[in-house]
Amino acid sequence: MKTQCTIILIFLTVICHGQIVNIPNANFKAKLITLGKDLNADGQIQLTEALAVTSLDLVFSSISDLTGIEAFTNLQFLRCESNQLTFLNVQNLTNLRYLYCNHNFLPALNVQGLTNLKYLYCDNNQLPTLNVQGLPNLQYLNCEYNQLTSLNVQGLTNLQTLYCNNNQLASINVQGLTNLQTLSCQGNQLPTLNVQGLTNLQTLYCFNNQLTSLFIKNGRDEEIIFTGNPNIAYICADEVQLTSIQNTLTGFGYTNCNINSYCSFTPGGTYYTMQGNKKIDFNTNGCDVLDAIYAHLKFTISNGTTTGSLISNATSNYSIPVPAGTHTITPQFENPTYFNASPASATVTFPATTSPFTQDFCIVPNGIHHDLEVVVIPLIPARPGFEATYKIKYKNKGVVAENGTINFNYNDAILDYASSGVAPITQSAGTLAWPIGSIAPFQSGEMMVTLHVNSPTATPAVHAGDYLSFTATINGLNTDETPDDNTFALAQVVVNSFDPNDKTCLEGNTISESMIGKYVHYMIRFENTGTFPAQNIVVKDMIDTAKFDISTLQLTDASHGCVTKIADTNKVEFIFENINLPFDNANNDGYVAFKIKTNSTMVLGDSFSNLANIYFDYNLPIVTNNYTTTIQNDLGINQFNINNLTLFPNPVKDILHFKTSEKIVKVEVYDITGRIISSNAVHENKVDVTALKTGNYILKVYTEIGITTTKIVKE
Numbered sequence: 001m002k003t004q005c006t007i008i009l010i011f012l013t014v015i016c017h018g019q020i021v022n023i024p025n026a027n028f029k030a031k032l033i034t035l036g037k038d039l040n041a042d043g044q045i046q047l048t049e050a051l052a053v054t055s056l057d058l059v060f061s062s063i064s065d066l067t068g069i070e071a072f073t074n075l076q077f078l079r080c081e082s083n084q085l086t087f088l089n090v091q092n093l094t095n096l097r098y099l100y101c102n103h104n105f106l107p108a109l110n111v112q113g114l115t116n117l118k119y120l121y122c123d124n125n126q127l128p129t130l131n132v133q134g135l136p137n138l139q140y141l142n143c144e145y146n147q148l149t150s151l152n153v154q155g156l157t158n159l160q161t162l163y164c165n166n167n168q169l170a171s172i173n174v175q176g177l178t179n180l181q182t183l184s185c186q187g188n189q190l191p192t193l194n195v196q197g198l199t200n201l202q203t204l205y206c207f208n209n210q211l212t213s214l215f216i217k218n219g220r221d222e223e224i225i226f227t228g229n230p231n232i233a234y235i236c237a238d239e240v241q242l243t244s245i246q247n248t249l250t251g252f253g254y255t256n257c258n259i260n261s262y263c264s265f266t267p268g269g270t271y272y273t274m275q276g277n278k279k280i281d282f283n284t285n286g287c288d289v290l291d292a293i294y295a296h297l298k299f300t301i302s303n304g305t306t307t308g309s310l311i312s313n314a315t316s317n318y319s320i321p322v323p324a325g326t327h328t329i330t331p332q333f334e335n336p337t338y339f340n341a342s343p344a345s346a347t348v349t350f351p352a353t354t355s356p357f358t359q360d361f362c363i364v365p366n367g368i369h370h371d372l373e374v375v376v377i378p379l380i381p382a383r384p385g386f387e388a389t390y391k392i393k394y395k396n397k398g399v400v401a402e403n404g405t406i407n408f409n410y411n412d413a414i415l416d417y418a419s420s421g422v423a424p425i426t427q428s429a430g431t432l433a434w435p436i437g438s439i440a441p442f443q444s445g446e447m448m449v450t451l452h453v454n455s456p457t458a459t460p461a462v463h464a465g466d467y468l469s470f471t472a473t474i475n476g477l478n479t480d481e482t483p484d485d486n487t488f489a490l491a492q493v494v495v496n497s498f499d500p501n502d503k504t505c506l507e508g509n510t511i512s513e514s515m516i517g518k519y520v521h522y523m524i525r526f527e528n529t530g531t532f533p534a535q536n537i538v539v540k541d542m543i544d545t546a547k548f549d550i551s552t553l554q555l556t557d558a559s560h561g562c563v564t565k566i567a568d569t570n571k572v573e574f575i576f577e578n579i580n581l582p583f584d585n586a587n588n589d590g591y592v593a594f595k596i597k598t599n600s601t602m603v604l605g606d607s608f609s610n611l612a613n614i615y616f617d618y619n620l621p622i623v624t625n626n627y628t629t630t631i632q633n634d635l636g637i638n639q640f641n642i643n644n645l646t647l648f649p650n651p652v653k654d655i656l657h658f659k660t661s662e663k664i665v666k667v668e669v670y671d672i673t674g675r676i677i678s679s680n681a682v683h684e685n686k687v688d689v690t691a692l693k694t695g696n697y698i699l700k701v702y703t704e705i706g707i708t709t710t711k712i713v714k715e
Contacts, residue, residue, distance in 0.1 A: 019047040023068035031061045047071055058083065059100075069093070080104070081121065090114065101125070102142065111135065122146070123163065132156065143167070144184070153177065164188070165205065174198065185209070186228070196236075199269045213618060216241070217261055219269015219323070227252055234618035236263030239568075258620040262538045265563075265577055266321040272355035274301075274329055274348060275319045278312065280339075280363045282399070282441060287362035292442060294363050296555050296564075298332040311555050311564035324350050331361055334554055335482070338369045338399055365399035365441075372439075373397055373485040374406060374474040375556055376506070377523060377593055379448075381498045384462045385455030387418055390490075392472050393557055394436060395444040397482075402439050404476040406447065408432045411469065411678065413691030414454045414462050421448035436474070453494065459654075460688040464496040465666065466680045467508065484518060491676075500527030500589065503612050503624040510630050517600035521556065521593065524574075524624065526614045528588040534581040538615040539574040539592055547608035552597040559590040598631075606631050645701070651713035654690045658682070658701070668700040689714060 023029045023045060032045055039049050055077040064084040070092040077098045085104040090096060091113060098119045106125040111117060112134060119140040127146040132138060140161045148167040153159060159177050166187035174180060180198050184205040193206050194215040201222045208228035214235045221240050232254060237245055239261050249257050279291040295314040300307055303325050312318040330345040346359040374394045382388040396402050412430035424432040434447055454462040470490040480486055491508025506521040528534045543550045553572060555564055560579045566572050574592045582588050607630040613621035646659040658664055664682040671677055680687050692714040699710050
């Protein structure tokens with residue numbers, strides 16, 4: 001029996017060694033012999049000889065048929081590019097790591113089961129489809145210049161290089177390919193491309209597609225070529241890339257493309273999170289769930305080199321995304337002597353510290369401070385003959401509960417009380433008053449008032465260009481530590497039609513010299529005039545730090561919840577995330593209001609201007625008007641002699657006429673204390689002063705060449 005088994009084993013071995021691999025293509029067999037794979041020099045390739053081969057280079061060998069390659073099951077490296085292949089069977093080559101079959105005529109290629117494959121070159125063939133799923137070790141894929149209409153590379157997490165250019169791809173999803181360094185997808189039909197999250201990307205070629213949007217915010221400053229996409233309308237990139245990309249857009253004449261970083265509101269690439277709550281411990285027993293939230297608390301964040309600020313939203317938690325490094329976060333108070341923060345600051349190093357890093361801040365009152373504030377926000381513009389609506393917003397900025405009243409004054413000769421959200425307790429000619437009740441520290445409240453504006457045919461008439469003056473005063477029962485903000489004077493220009501996206505200085509186009517170094521207030525309005533809800537809106541304001549102290553910026557009000565970011569020394573972004581602003585006329589409006597101090601170095605005669613860019617989702621920004629305010633004496637600056645200026649009658653009862661060779665632009669009326677009473681546009685060289693009470697007044701007359709003052713007597 002043993003002898004029989006031995007004979008059988010010897011017989012099988014001889015058969016195995018003598019089995020000849022079928023290789024019908026003469027050029028293929030000749031190449032193998034030339035490469036020395038015919039070990040016994042019998043002019044054939046036995047199976048044992050095929051199994052001994054781990055690498056084959058068959059490039060440029062005029063081979064049209066690789067039948068027999070399936071016997072080389074130990075192959076790890078196969079180059080068969082630049083031949084005449086129309087079929088390739090590599091199903092048995094499960095040890096294959098490198099496959100170069102490019103520059104052939106292959107109409108199909110099956111690489112399923114080749115789980116060890118690292119490099120696949122199948123470019124310059126005739127492939128309409130390619131399935132590369134189930135290749136977990138694939139690092140390099142080149143399938144350019146084929147006929148692919150789709151390509152699924154999901155799950156290829158080791159992929160570092162992908163060339164899929166010059167196909168017919170209508171989409172490509174590369175999300176999750178965090179090791180990808182090179183992506184070449186030019187010459188396809190891609191309408192959009194998203195490489196966010198590809199934190200190792202170094203090169204991106206996506207030119208000559210049909211791109212209308214491109215999302216490349218990934219924390220990298222990769223090389224990118226995106227030309228040949230004339231319909232591109234939006235690019236979301238990292239801040240560091242914006243200038244260079246804008247230069248490319250300009251150079252190629254792409255004037256209708258919007259570029260910003262607002263497709264997401266976290267840094268591109270890898271980032272870490274500092275988070276926590278912010279509460280006020282008024283009973284000084286430690287912060288707990290019953291303590292009030294410190295709404296819109298301002299933080300500074302510094303990494304030792306760069307410092308930015310964030311004004312949190314009104315909820316209990318803050319969240320600040322930061323890159324790797326050491327960061328210190330510090331609460332900032334409008335009045336630093338009123339409160340102490342516990343801790344005073346927090347320092348964290350990422351990634352050594354697990355993200356998110358949670359640090360709660362407990363805000364503790366420091367002594368007794370009484371501080372009330374009031375501001376008037378014009379919600380609906382004033383138009384002749386229509387109603388205008390105003391929000392009187394008040395706030396307790398101190399550390400103890402306050403009580404008191406609010407008075408609101410307006411010119412009742414040209415404005416009529418229509419309604420208010422809360423009925424006033426007293427109402428007289430041009431004056432409304434409300435009690436505020438007991439208002440807790442950091443609590444705020446509001447009164448809504450609607451007034452009817454006189455028409456151009458009323459007496460007195462109101463015209464576009466006239467200024468309406470309002471004063472709101474909050475009177476507490478205690479001595480206020482910052483009385484300047486207990487009174488707010490709104491100067492509102494009357495308009496006929498209005499741009500729904502605009503910027504206004506609520507103090508008007510002039511302020512007095514006494515306002516230097518003090519707060520001025522701005523309001524930026526926006527309106528969704530599109531046909532679909534706006535999910536995200538960003539209002540970007542570049543602050544002139546030669547005129548303003550950006551460290552003093554405080555949010556005073558907003559129509560929707562927002563977060564305020566201050567970076568790059570002068571860039572302020574009011575971020576309205578996920579507000580889904582409707583597009584119907586009744587609900588498509590929003591606004592943000594803030595205050596900021598002018599620099600104390602400004603002098604009489606200086607002016608300051610400001611505009612904003614408003615971004616609705618991925619659309620081009622809407623640029624607001626550039627609002628200019630000038631610092632001047634209560635009775636004017638740079639006064640000129642106006643040739644042959646005559647005004648009559650004087651004393652005047654109703655209509656005051658002007659006679660001069662110069663064009664009069666507007667006239668401001670001041671009382672004898674220098675307080676502005678009204679500002680009026682001049683029509684046909686006359687102005688209606690019927691609304692003035694009997695007495696002496698000073699007129700400031702503006703012409704195209706300068707300003708002069710004169711006196712009148714009102715009968």
